[in-house]
Amino acid sequence: MIRDYFRIMMVNLTTGKTTIVELPGRGDYLGGAGLAAHLFDKYGHVDRDWDDPEQPLIFAIGPLTGYFPLMSKTCCAFRSPYHNQYTESYAGGKSALSLRFADLDALVVTGRAKRLTALCVGSRRVETRDVEYLRGFDAIHTGRVLRKMFPGSGRRSILRIGPAGENLSSYACINVDTFRHFGRMGGGTAMGAKNLKGICILGDRGFGLPEGKEYPKLYKEIFKQLTTTEMMAKYHGLGTAVNINPLNELKSLPWKNLQQTSSPEADGISGETFADDTLLRNAACAGCPVGCIHVGFVREQFQTNNQYLYRQVGYDYEPIFSCGGMLEVTDASDVLRILDVIEKEGLDCMSAGVALAWATEALEKGVVSTEETVLDLKWGDAETYMKAVELISRPPNEFYALIAKGTMRCAERYGGQDFACVLGQEMAGYATGEVFFVSEGLGFRHSHLDSGGYAYDQKHEDKDVKRALDFLVQDGRERIVLNCMVGCLFSRGVYKDDLLAEAMASVGYGELHGSVAEIGARVQKLRWRLRLRMGYRPDKVRIPKRYTEITTWKGPLDTDYMEALRAGYAARILEMGAPVDEPGDKEDD
Known part of the structure; x- marks a missing residue:
């Protein structure tokens, strides 16, 4: 075997101590989800809450990362702020390949920094920086600062959180290399609880490929299957946004907080409409030849002149459903504008969109009033929803503090559980x-x-x-x-x-x-x-x-x-x- 153990970097933000652990179990757990569960079983604490400083935040890759196409994701595991139990989230980008080039199977972060901190790790380097001045910075701006702070090659991956993670919203995400995310169950909140604003993973070493004819032959066969099938062509073409129209026809598209399962207006936010009106470019995770990341653009006019600012926003089916159909926003550009704010604040787009859909119906039914919502939430009103996203991230009152903990938490306090579209989250x-x-x-x-x-x-x-x-x-x-x-x-x-x-x-x-x-x-x-x-x-x-x-x-x-x-x-x-x-x-x- 290449290495019959896992090479783990342990970083304690409280003590500042870093250790490398060689942990057996490759043949038992493979890596990724198995390794993460094994590590939490070993280093996690069943009898302590999610925000205990010693709870581990785990990033794990697999045995085939860097060796075969589409082995391109990282498993992030932690005790979730959403339900206070063990969970996982997955993201692509460059994080997995950066860990492989750093000669690590996993990074485990424990402890809590005294001040807001950025962490940089590589095979030859571990460094923390005080970044208290970044408190309140949005995730996109934070990424720009961290890239300048920790210069590196294309093997570098930048993970960061926005204000939602700092303020401990239960569904804050971790932004990975701008267009990918550890999105669900509050990974960004787990980082925020550790006073960890960002992580830079430097892939500062190489790794050898297997010798002989077997490996390159198999690689070519797998590459051919993955790049010539109709299935993968779909992901590169319209991407998962293509699902809007078929699900609408099947009466399976959640619409208007699931009051409907289809709408004649769905074509306004279909994958075809996004591609025709908003698509700027495709991108791919490191180690992936498919290029399923679809990047659209939003345009904002400056108030002082006739000039415009263009911003890039990633999209796929889930963001469109949650910030389009669930809110009855039927203009593709408006959906991207809402997503742009969600990206900056560092929230999970599905949870944020569904939470706002419930809040809109609750206001409509009189379950809550504008005294709680602050804003007059109305179906299809993108401008108001953009403002509401910021209130979830930076709660001004009890209502938004609760909805930031989860829709059902808020519904249990104010009513409206029957129409809370929550399935665990x-x-x-x-x-x-x-x-x-x-x-x-x-x-x-x-x-x-x-x-x-x-x-x-x-x-x-x-x-x-x-x-x-x-x-x-x-x-x-x-x-x-x-x-x-x-x-x-x-x-x-x-x-x-x-x-x-x-x-x-x-x-x-x-x-x-x-x-x-x-x-x-x-x-x-x-x-x-x-x-x-x-x-x-x-x-x-x-x-x-x-x-x-x-x-x-x-x-x-x-x-x-x-x-x-x-x-x-x-x-x-x-x-x-x-x-x-x-x-x-x-x-x-």
Whole structure:
């Protein structure tokens, strides 16, 4: 094997101490999601809250990072401020390849700096800088400062937070290289709690490629599959924004806080409209030949003259659904303008958009008044929504302080729980039906990417509970394997278990403790164990009433079927998370 252990950099912001740890377990956990869970199991604290300084913030890559195309993501793991339990988030950009070139499998940050700090790490360098003067700076401006502060080559990755992370909004994100994000569950908040404004990862070393004919031959085969299939062409072309019109036709597009599942005005924010009217360029994560990042532009006129300022804003389906359809904003440029403010403040765009949709309906129904919302929120009013985003990031009153902690937290205080579109966290953009709602509502990350529940709904009219549950568990396990490699999930149609095992062997990682599928199941159980030990009760989860009121292409939602799925999936989760002897497990605290 190339290296049968993980090389971990441990940085303690309280003491200023940095250590390199060589941790066994490559054959047990692969890397990525498996390594992150293993590290949290070893260094995390089940009996302390998310904001305890000694809780670790983990960035982990996989064994194939830098060796094969689309192995381009980093897993960020932490105890979430959203629900105070273990979670993960994923981002592309240059972070993964920078860690590989820094000769690290993971970076683990603990402690809390006395003042706002920026951290720079590489194979030959660890440095912290006092950046208290950056407090309140938006994420885009912060990125510019950090790039000047820590000069480097194209192997450098810049991670940073905006004011939302500093102010501990529960869904603050980590901006990665401007157009990518550790978006969901509050990674930016975890950084803010550590007084950590930014991280620069310097890829300041090289790494060798395997010798012999096997590796280059396999690389060429995989590269061909990933760049010649129609699936990947879709991601480069219109990107995931292409989903707007098909989901609208299927009556599966969340619209106006899910009061509707389709709209005749959806074409105004379709992928085709964005491409025709706003698309500036495509970009790609390091190590990816596809180029799925779509960058649009917004134009702002200066008040003093007739000159304009143009800004670049990344977009894909999820930002369009949350800041377009959910708010009934039907102009593509207006959607980008809202997203531009969200980017600067450093919020997760899905949570921010869905939270504002709930607030608009709550105001409309009289659940709250303008005394709470400050602004007169109205469907389609982009200017007001832009101002409201800043209030979520910098709360002026109790209402915004609560909504910054999560929509349901605010609804529990003021009312309106029935129409809060929350499935563990603010929903993703697929009103496809019962399987997806249960999958996201009870899922490990409460993410549409925990499994393909949204696709299952679109392909199956039957209501076979066991078949659907088997799919959720099996598909989830397959995705975990790719998350251990930390590959882009767009490539899951190519990187099946057998090919991943072959790729591992070609770079010298053939000696695994079980098959790739067995390791995936091991990691799946470990992740659930961690959440359950921190208080997660899937059997207590309830799905808000709004989800029982929708109609999709299959007709009205079947509440009996959804309840059977909910109870069955909760039981499966409890079974997967039952205590077992795992390599390296700690005793319960």
